[in-house]
Amino acid sequence: MAARGSNKPSASRGAASKRRSGRRSARAEPRPLISLRPEHQRDLFALALITIAAVTIIFFVTGVAGGAGALYVEGVRRAFGNGAIVVPVTLGLLGIGILIQEQFRDTRLSGATFAGTLLIILAMLALLEFPAHARALELRGYEGGGWFGFWAVEGLDRAIGRPAAVLVTTVLGLAGVLLSFNITLRELLLGSALRFAAFWALLWSGTRRSPRAATRPALADADLPFTPPPQGADDEIVPTPIAARPTRASLFQRPDVAPPATTPPPARPAATATGIAAPAAPEPPAAPPATPAPAVPAASTPREIVQEALAGFDVAPVYRAWPLPGLDLLEHSSADGRMGDSEIRRLSRTIEDTLASFKVEAQVVNVNPGPAVTQFEVQPAVGVKVSKITTLEKDLALALAASSIRIEAPIPGKSAVGIEIPNSSISVVGLREVVDSEEFESSRGRLKLPLGKDISGNPVVADMTRMPHLLVAGATGSGKSVAINAFICGLLLRHTPDELKLILVDPKMVELTVYNRIPHLLAPVVTELERVVPTLKWATREMERRYKIFARHGVRNLDSYKQLARKRSDLEPMPYILIVIDELADLMMLAPDEAETYICRLAQMARATGIHLIIATQRPSVDVITGLIKANFPSRIAFAVTSQVDSRVILDGPGAEMLLGRGDMLYMAADSAKLVRIQGTYVSDREVERLVEFWHRASPPDSPAPARAPAPAQPGGSLGLNGPPFSGTLPGPRPAEAATPAQGQPPASGSAASATPPDEQFKPPAEFLGAAEQDELLPQAIDLVRQHQRASASLLQRRLRIGYSKAAQLIDLLEQQGIVGPAEGGRSREVLNPGHALPGATPADE
Structure with a gap:
């Protein structure tokens, strides 16, 4: 036992000595005498190429080479033939390109660079050799491609023949270019095409204007109140109305609108092209047309009958030639907060040194400077776990002196880990930068949203029809409202009121009310929460109505219906409808069950009918963003939040x-599990006001936009709780008024109700009280509250067997007549006059 016990200390000492010897051997690992950074290797290689090229050119031009130089020149001439002078030029250009090209910075030289250089030289010599290869070798002298070119062509000729040899040589030269400059074939071709197009445009036009800015019409005929007065006649902004879409013109054989140079437009740009106005309108626009148009016949077709039935609503004429705003309404963003080259190199070395200090061997292989953050792509060595890098997040932030860093491990599609470091200042991504970009123009989306720029500085564009609904969440001041304004402005730049209709809900009353004057609105901006649920219910009924029309005509979605409408003139036009709710939390506190029901139903089914939702909230909690809402909103945007719990609620x-x-x-896209970090698009209040003013001036005088502010709820009023949720816009006239033409309108040739099926008309929602229902239900409601000495919507719902909306309307009527008191939170209302007699006149009579 004693001997066994004495062996334990010796064994522990042996293990400790092994660990110490292991540490000493680790410390004693040999290191290279000269350790060059990647940029030093690149610079030295480039200088060597430039020096060899310069010396060779001097020898060829001056003829003064000395003994060694003469041998060198003779060897070069015999080896390269006529390509002897091209070889130094190629080497010099390659060296200069390596020095000035940004993509070569901080990249270590590899065998691919040398192999690419050799392929370029060999391909060039072979191409020079092909014309002279027919001569005998002893007669060639210094012609052709020299010895290298001769044996290359000789081997290819014997193996595959002359035509194939020329093709293979050309491909090898192209491969050498790709290897030497570390670029892809697509990047090479695209860059060449863009440079050629820019050169061609500069050669023929003398100016470099944006094609999109050049084709867009100007704002209006007079200077805006928020812009400085014009300096001269040339500076005045003149309206340029555009012709209607070809599909619409083909339906009615309408001539094209004359260009503005020959016919000066009137004061309102939208009234310059007459198009086809609603037949039931009292008077056609007084402004003269740009070109003479055929006279509009009397209402006889089904299309005109439907338009006559909708003449009293706030629906703009569907075949009007609307002008589109130009990019001159938007401002250029000048601030650029990207990191400089020296700062990027310093941070790359710091990242590598910090990881090496924790015995994590990794190398920075690429850097993506963005507007807000810079991503460093770190490639770990073989055998290094990714978790070793992610656990060092705080240590890296300390070494980099950064407020916070984000590690994406790994980067999808790459064998690297992304370390995102905040820039010293955030660049402003203006709306004009994104809208005027190639990515935005080439996108085939129907409702394109300018999201912003990613970490590489590339514009990001999303299609609302593919989302098909968007959930936006983040803390106060993180940029939600600015992003929503940018989305709306991006849509207003591309879509006329005939193509897109908006329903805006703004409980804050300050974010979206500025859009009250645009003709795209189906109703004034909804600012009272009591009207949001009826609005969503109307949207649900409109969705169901569209599905019935689709089923009748055998189409599956709105796109198929529009294709069919191009061939048939009797089909009802259907624009896209976008519903924007700026704050979901307040709505979920007021009516959580109904709000969730209608939102989820729209999110599940409304995509095919062209109805889309954008919902924002600053309180991303589970009682606001419920599981049903998250399941039906696969596309989500998360701004800065205060805790990881909120982030999990939004992004899982x-x-x-x-x-x-x-x-x-x-940004989480519906068709991708990858989270994309984006610096959102910024639009200023000045730009929003310009766009609103443009569309307000473009609105025709005979079709006023719903520009008035919402009025308080009144019995029987257009925005009251017992009237339609909008000012005669979304629902149509009451059934008693449907067959009676409005005052001042000529009678139609047929009844709209008889000519058009009932489900194709805009009908008033059934949850709103008419005059007859008030006469019937109001006395019963008064008797109930007298009997129970309390008043609540739930009581009227149960006893009268009506819905919540009608019950709430009856409670408001009782309060206005002085029977019940005001609301007191969640408690029942007090009955003020239990013995109150019925008034002599009903609210409808009043």
Whole structure:
């Protein structure tokens, strides 16, 4: 036992000595005498190429080479033939390109660079050799491609023949270019095409204007109140109405609108092209047309009958030639907060040194400078776990002196880990930058949203029809409202009121009310929460109505219906409808069950009918963003939040708590599991006012937009709780008024109700009280509250067997007549006059 016990200390000492010897051997690992950074290797290689090229050119031009130089020149001439002078030029250009090209910075030289250079030289010599190869070898002298070119062509000729040899040589030269400059074939071709197009445009036009800005019409005929007065006649903004879409013109054989140079437009740009106005309108526009149009016949077709039935509503003429706003309404963003080259190199070395200090061997292989953050792509060595890098997040932030960093491990599609470091200042991504970009123009989306720019500085564009609904969440001041304004402005730049209709809900009363004057609105901006649920219910009924029309005509979605409408003139036009709710939390507190029901039903079914939702909230909790809402909103945007719990509610994972704010966001697309970090698009109040003013001036005088502010709820009023939710816009006239033409309108040739099926008309929702229902239900409601000495909507619902909306309307009527008191939170209302007799006149009579 004693001997066994004495062996334990010796064994522990032996193990300790082994560990110490292991540490000493680790410390004693040999290191190279000269350790060059990647940029030093690149510079030295480029200088060597330039020096060899310069010396060779001097020898060829001057003829003064000395003994060694003469041998060198003779060897070069015999080896390269006529390509002897091209070889130094190629080497010099290659060296200069390596020095000035940004993509070669911080990249280590590899065998691919040398192989690419050799392929370029060999291909060039072979191409020079092909014309002279027919001569005998002893007669060639210094012609052709020299010895290298001769044996290359000789081997290819014997193997595959002359035509194939020329093709293979050309491909080898192209491959050498790709290897030497570390670029892809697509990048090479695209860059060449863009440079050629820019050169061609500069050669023929003398100016470099944006094609989109050049084709867009100007704002209006007079200077706006928020712009400085014009300096001269040339500076005045003149309206340029555009012709209607070809599909619409083909339906009615309408001539094209004359260009503005020959016919000066009137004061309102939308009234310059007459188009086909509603037949039931009292008077056609007084402004003279740009070109003479055929006279409009009397209402006889089904299309005109439907238009006559809708003449009293706030629906713009569906075949009007609307002007589109130009990009001159938007401002250029000048601030650029991207990191400089020296800062990028310093941070790359710091990342590598910090990881090496924790015995994590990794190398920075690429850098993506963005508007808000810079992503460093770190490639770990073989055998290094990714978790070793992710666990060092705080240590890296300490070494980099960064407020916070985000690690994406790994980057999808790459064998690298992304370390995102905030820039010293955030660049402003203006709306004009995104809308005027090639990505936005080439996108085939029907409702394109300008999201912003990613971490590489590339514009990001999303299609609302593919989302098909969007959930936006983030803390206060993180940039949600600015992003929503940018989305709306991006749509207003591309879509006329005939193509897109908006329903805006703004409980804050300050974010979206500025859009009250645009003709795209189906109704004034909804600012009272009591009207939001009826609005959503109307949208649900409109969705069902569209599905019935689709089923009748055998189409599946709105796109198929529009294709059919191009061939048939009797089909009802259907624009896209976008519903924007700026704050979901207040709505969920007021009516959580009804709001969730209608929102989920629209999100599940409304995509095919062209109805889409954008919902924003600053309280991303589980009682606001419920599981049903999340399941039906696969496309989500998360701005900066305060905790990881909120980030998991929005994105089902962490990440949003590390964002910087001021538009920094994470975008989850419906068709991709990858989170994309984007710096959101910024639009200023001045730009929003310009767009609103443009569309307000473009609105025709005979079709006023719903520009008045919402009025308080009144019995029987257009915006009251017992009237339609909108000012005669979404629902149509009451059934008693449907067959009676409006005052001042000529009678139609047939009844709209008889000519058009009932489900194709805009009908008033059934949850709103008419005059007859008030006469019937109001006395019963008064008797009930007298009997129970309390008043509540739930009581009237149960006893009268009516819905919540009608019960709430009856409660408001009782309060206005002084029978019940005001609301007191969640308690029942007090009955003020239990013995109150019925008034002599009903509210409808009043």
